[in-house]
Amino acid sequence: MDCKKVETLLSDLVDGTLDDRSRREVEEHLAKCKDCRHERENLIKTLATLKAIDRIDVPSDFVQTLRKRIDEFESAKKALMLTTLLAFVRHHRKAIVSGAAAFVVAFGVTAYFVTHIGHVEQVAEQATTPQQASRTYIMNDILPTGGDSANTVYITGDREPDPFRELPTYVFDEVKPVGLIPDDF
Amino acid sequence: MAHSDGDLPPDYRNDSDESLMLRVGKGDRQAFDEIVRRYGAKMINLAYQITGNREVAEDIAQETFFRAYRSAPRYREISKFSTWLYTIAINLCRNELRRRKFRIFSLEGMAEREENDKIRVDIVDEKLRPDGELERKELARMVRRAITSLPEKFRTPLVLRDIQGLAYDEIGKILKLPEGTVKSRINRARMRVKDILKPILDETWKGAKDNGLQEGGDPSE
Numbered sequence: 311m312d313c314k315k316v317e318t319l320l321s322d323l324v325d326g327t328l329d330d331r332s333r334r335e336v337e338e339h340l341a342k343c344k345d346c347r348h349e350r351e352n353l354i355k356t357l358a359t360l361k362a363i364d365r366i367d368v369p370s371d372f373v374q375t376l377r378k379r380i381d382e383f384e385s386a387k388k389a390l391m392l393t394t395l396l397a398f399v400r401h402h403r404k405a406i407v408s409g410a411a412a413f414v415v416a417f418g419v420t421a422y423f424v425t426h427i428g429h430v431e432q433v434a435e436q437a438t439t440p441q442q443a444s445r446t447y448i449m450n451d452i453l454p455t456g457g458d459s460a461n462t463v464y465i466t467g468d469r470e471p472d473p474f475r476e477l478p479t480y481v482f483d484e485v486k487p488v489g490l491i492p493d494d495f
Numbered sequence: 496m497a498h499s500d501g502d503l504p505p506d507y508r509n510d511s512d513e514s515l516m517l518r519v520g521k522g523d524r525q526a527f528d529e530i531v532r533r534y535g536a537k538m539i540n541l542a543y544q545i546t547g548n549r550e551v552a553e554d555i556a557q558e559t560f561f562r563a564y565r566s567a568p569r570y571r572e573i574s575k576f577s578t579w580l581y582t583i584a585i586n587l588c589r590n591e592l593r594r595r596k597f598r599i600f601s602l603e604g605m606a607e608r609e610e611n612d613k614i615r616v617d618i619v620d621e622k623l624r625p626d627g628e629l630e631r632k633e634l635a636r637m638v639r640r641a642i643t644s645l646p647e648k649f650r651t652p653l654v655l656r657d658i659q660g661l662a663y664d665e666i667g668k669i670l671k672l673p674e675g676t677v678k679s680r681i682n683r684a685r686m687r688v689k690d691i692l693k694p695i696l697d698e699t700w701k702g703a704k705d706n707g708l709q710e711g712g713d714p715s716e
Contacts, residue, residue: 317686318682321678321681321682321685321686322678322682327663349689352689352692352693352696352697353685353686353689355692355696356685356688356689356692356696357657357685359634359638359692359696360638360642360653360657360658360688361657361658361660362635363544363635363638363639363658364632364635364639365536365540366539366540366543366549366552367536368535368536368539369553372535372539372553372556372557373528373531373535375557376531376557376560376561377524379557379561380524380527380561380564383561383564383565
């Protein structure tokens with residue numbers, strides 16, 4: 311093995327990653343060659359010097375600065391999400407309002423029938439006139455099909471103030487069917 | 496037993512980096528503090544050794560951790576966390592070096608190059624000092640200059656291996672290079688640094704057994 315070849319293997323030698331055969335050959339060469347021994351020593355010193363290189367400490371405000379930046383990021387993220395949501399709502403206002411209206415109507419009607427239909431049927435016989443109810447709503451208000459007089463009942467109750475004004479949300483305190491809509495109503 | 500008031504921070508010291516990161520992804524800031532505690536010094540020093548500039552190094556370390564935090568919700572335990580973090584930091588260092596390369600024709604760049612060219616002259620001067628004794632600090636400064644004189648593709652693997660102490664296979668994963676390539680780059684980098692430091696090493700390591708040998712000539716190629 312010549313000096314040039316040995317030089318390329320020195321790094322592996324000092325790392326201890328050289329296979330047995332190459333290691334023996336390199337060591338044989340080193341035993342005979344002063345220059346290469348010197349190179350090996352210098353390499354070992356170089357590595358020791360590199361390991362002992364000055365480290366810089368983490369500055370005292372490092373963690374604080376980082377935390378602050380992450381806080382800012384988190385609030386910016388929240389603001390962005392809100393802005394995006396608002397922009398989306400603004401852009402699709404009509405679709406959202408009609409969608410929500412359809413949902414509320416469907417939900418209200420379903421809920422109404424689920425909770426009250428039995429009662430309606432039960433008291434239907436006693437129904438008389440619209441004037442009996444202090445406050446009267448016509449189911450047609452909230453039934454999108456409309457026109458079907460069989461579905462039409464008068465109901466007493468209060469209309470809850472609602473932020474979505476155009477959405478017909480009803481809260482009924484009592485159901486008092488007063489009969490089919492008279493033809494001349 | 497019901498847990499205490501929650502005043503005490505949870506103790507994450509025994510958790511793996513990976514499980515901490517999964518917690519960070521779910522918004523656990525204390526888990527992230529532990530990550531910063533573990534890797535803060537490593538990242539700052541890595542960036543310092545690659546860029547050679549303290550302030551830049553702190554900025555790079557900040558940015559590294561910030562990006563890690565930002566990507567935490569998408570972090571999956573596919574790779575070792577340290578590999579992932581080192582990759583972020585090294586990419587940032589490379590961006591910085593690229594920016595500098597762009598400035599090479601500016602006066603600032605010229606000054607920087609002149610500074611580098613002075614290394615060897617300094618070394619010779621030191622060698623000629625009668626007492627031959629170098630301050631440890633001075634030696635560290637020279638080593639740092641020797642490192643920064645290496646091209647980035649040799650410098651980074653050297654720093655990862657011989658200063659940060661990472662294994663060859665992890666360096667390969669970080670740099671996306673085959674292990675053999677990593678090895679040969681580190682080998683060449685070591686030889687370069689060794690040659691640059693040769694005059695100092697001979698002077699400061701008196702008493703080593705090969706002392707007294709005369710070198711065959713100029714350490715430069």
